[in-house]
Amino acid sequence: MSQSPLSQQAVVAVVGTGAMGAGIAQVAAQAGHVVKLLDNRSGAAAKAVDGIRAQFAKLAEKGKISAEAAQAAGDRLVAVEQLADLADAALVVEAIVENLEAKQKLYADLEGIVSADCIFGTNTSSISVTAIGAALQRPERLAGLHFFNPAPLMALVEIVSGLATDKVVAETLFATANAWGKTAVHAKSTPGFIVNRVARPYYAEALRIAQEGAADYATIDACCREAGGFRMGPFELMDMIGHDVNFAVTNSVWRAFYNDQRFLPSLIQQELVDAGFYGRKSGRGFYDYREGAVKPVPQTEAPQTPAGKITVFGECAVAEALVERLQHSGLSFGRAPDADGRIAEIGLAKLYVTDGRSATQRAAETGVANTVLIDLALDYSKATRLAVAAAEQCEPAAVVSAVGLLQAAGFAVSRFLDVPGLLVMRTVAMLANEAADAVNQGVCTEKGADQAMRLGVNYPQGPLAWADQVGVAAIRDVLANLGASYGEDRYRISPLIQRAVFAGRNIHD
Numbered sequence: 001m002s003q004s005p006l007s008q009q010a011v012v013a014v015v016g017t018g019a020m021g022a023g024i025a026q027v028a029a030q031a032g033h034v035v036k037l038l039d040n041r042s043g044a045a046a047k048a049v050d051g052i053r054a055q056f057a058k059l060a061e062k063g064k065i066s067a068e069a070a071q072a073a074g075d076r077l078v079a080v081e082q083l084a085d086l087a088d089a090a091l092v093v094e095a096i097v098e099n100l101e102a103k104q105k106l107y108a109d110l111e112g113i114v115s116a117d118c119i120f121g122t123n124t125s126s127i128s129v130t131a132i133g134a135a136l137q138r139p140e141r142l143a144g145l146h147f148f149n150p151a152p153l154m155a156l157v158e159i160v161s162g163l164a165t166d167k168v169v170a171e172t173l174f175a176t177a178n179a180w181g182k183t184a185v186h187a188k189s190t191p192g193f194i195v196n197r198v199a200r201p202y203y204a205e206a207l208r209i210a211q212e213g214a215a216d217y218a219t220i221d222a223c224c225r226e227a228g229g230f231r232m233g234p235f236e237l238m239d240m241i242g243h244d245v246n247f248a249v250t251n252s253v254w255r256a257f258y259n260d261q262r263f264l265p266s267l268i269q270q271e272l273v274d275a276g277f278y279g280r281k282s283g284r285g286f287y288d289y290r291e292g293a294v295k296p297v298p299q300t301e302a303p304q305t306p307a308g309k310i311t312v313f314g315e316c317a318v319a320e321a322l323v324e325r326l327q328h329s330g331l332s333f334g335r336a337p338d339a340d341g342r343i344a345e346i347g348l349a350k351l352y353v354t355d356g357r358s359a360t361q362r363a364a365e366t367g368v369a370n371t372v373l374i375d376l377a378l379d380y381s382k383a384t385r386l387a388v389a390a391a392e393q394c395e396p397a398a399v400v401s402a403v404g405l406l407q408a409a410g411f412a413v414s415r416f417l418d419v420p421g422l423l424v425m426r427t428v429a430m431l432a433n434e435a436a437d438a439v440n441q442g443v444c445t446e447k448g449a450d451q452a453m454r455l456g457v458n459y460p461q462g463p464l465a466w467a468d469q470v471g472v473a474a475i476r477d478v479l480a481n482l483g484a485s486y487g488e489d490r491y492r493i494s495p496l497i498q499r500a501v502f503a504g505r506n507i508h509d
Contacts, residue, residue: 003171005179006119008032010090015039015106017048020123021095023151026052028093029076030065030152031180036078036086045079052077055152087113091176093145095123103127104135111137119169121145125196126252129162129189139164145173146193147182148456156455157182162189183455185448191256194444195456196249198463200263201430203246206234206423207266214417215299215387217286222298223414226385228424229378229460235286239279243272261490262434298385301413304404306331308347314338318353321380325409340366343374346405349398354389355474356421356429356481363391370398374406375416376425376470378460385412387422420485421478429478431459432467436494436507439464446508467497468506476501 006012010033014025017039025048029035037045053074060070086092092114094106107120120142122132133139144160157177161170170186177184187193192200206220215223221233238246247269254263272278272285279285287296310326310333312319322344326333344351352362354373363371371391377383386406390399403413416422421429435449444452450462467475476497483491500507 003175005175011088013086013089013092015094016096017044022048024093024147026152027180029073034076036080038080049077049079083113091119093121100127103132108135129160133162133164140166143170143173155183157184158187158193159184160187160189160193185452188443190443192253194452198434199457203234205427207268212419214419218296219298219414223387223423227377227383231458239285242278244278247273299414301403304400306404306408308401310346311336312344313342318343318380329408331408347401349402354422354425356478358418358420359389359391360418363393369393372402375422387414387416389416389418421482428466429475431463432475433494435463436496440496464507472500
């Protein structure tokens with residue numbers, strides 16, 4: 001039976017009034033609660049109250065809330081100076097420094113001040129909720145209440161249960177977050193919870209591809225945006241987050257999983273951190289943000305004329321999208337039944353979607369020397385760019401023909417060195433694999449994993465729903481081929497994906 005949210009009459013306390021604490025206080029006050037703000041920095045709580053009230057005024061000016069609602073919400077904010085002032089709180093949310101001892105001490109001190117039924121909600125993004133609760137007399141009252149920055153705008157809240165967390169407490173926080181206009185998902189207290197764990201491959205695979213020299217940063221970012229549908233490419237996103245922060249989270253998750261190769265940090269990012277090139281905030285990262293710096297452009301193949309007979313094979317989504325795009329181009333082409341999984345051919349070139357093998361390996365194993373691979377796209381009918389790779393056995397004229405065909409279909413084409421799995425395909429496969437492992441290990445549900453990644457980091461599709469769209473067997477094959485190519489445990493396949501393939505079902509079935 002689901003729990004009811006906290007009553008609007010319940011007092012909410014927020015300890016720590018930096019960006020996250022102030023954002024959480026704004027959400028709670030707008031939802032109707034009296035919110036008490038406390039910070040150990042002199043004057044910080046009062047300054048936060050002024051800042052939040054200014055935000056409410058701006059919302060009223062834009063017509064998003066009424067002037068009366070803005071005034072009322074602002075009036076519900078109270079700056080206090082000591083823990084004793086939080087005695088009447090029904091919920092205490094801490095958003096202080098990411099330090100286990102500091103969080104343990106704060107909540108241990110609060111236990112002697114607040115009522116027995118007061119709930120503790122930690123906004124930690126990386127520290128074990130179980131460990132924080134271990135210092136409490138009543139650890140069952142503590143759960144993670146993990147908002148994402150900026151809290152007033154980001155829809156997701158992870159409700160994280162430690163080993164001792166009472167289910168009623170977790171359900172109450174879940175209902176409360178939803179009542180505050182957020183989308184809550186349940187998670188178990190494991191390293192990275194859902195989002196910070198499942199998101200690691202988005203950075204890791206791009207970093208590995210760059211380290212292998214397959215493409216430059218701007219080209220990788222462009223392909224992730226224009227083919228994958230991601231709002232930001234991995235390198236521009238890391239620059240925005242800050243490499244000191246992003247690299248620290250990767251290291252934290254890696255160490256917490258006992259140096260699991262799946263979370264292995266990158267030497268490229270280590271170099272940036274060592275140099276103090278933290279990204280936008282320092283003026284340099286993967287890109288140069290200093291005044292006068294020239295923004296790099298993605299590598300795009302020069303225009304080619306498609307030469308030779310064109311045939312599109314099969315009726316899969318990729319083939320149908322290609323047919324639609326070629327019809328708009330005015331090029332004549334033929335159709336043929338599926339033949340060895342190829343999507344199209346033009347002249348000597350045979351085009352396939354990557355299956356996790358390099359084009360060179362695939363050509364050797366199939367005997368099709370003029371193999372050209374295309375990358376995954378979220379929606380081939382709408383994508384504006386595709387990454388391609390050609391086998392070393394492929395004749396130059398065949399590559400030119402393949403590029404010309406894709407350009408005629410309206411794609412900007414970026415040619416990568418022949419790395420296994422190209423970019424978007426291997427990234428999506430690894431995101432789905434990590435999400436599947438989180439579900440398999442009881443961290444969250446399938447629905448929760450997809451919601452968390454769409455709402456917490458704005459992915460265009462939940463990774464498990466994306467795996468279902470691509471085909472779970474195809475994702476399994478990509479991972480198996482990557483594992484065979486690299487010989488690393490990094491690409492081991494989640495048991496959840498294996499079971500789905502063996503059962504002949506989708507992950508969400």
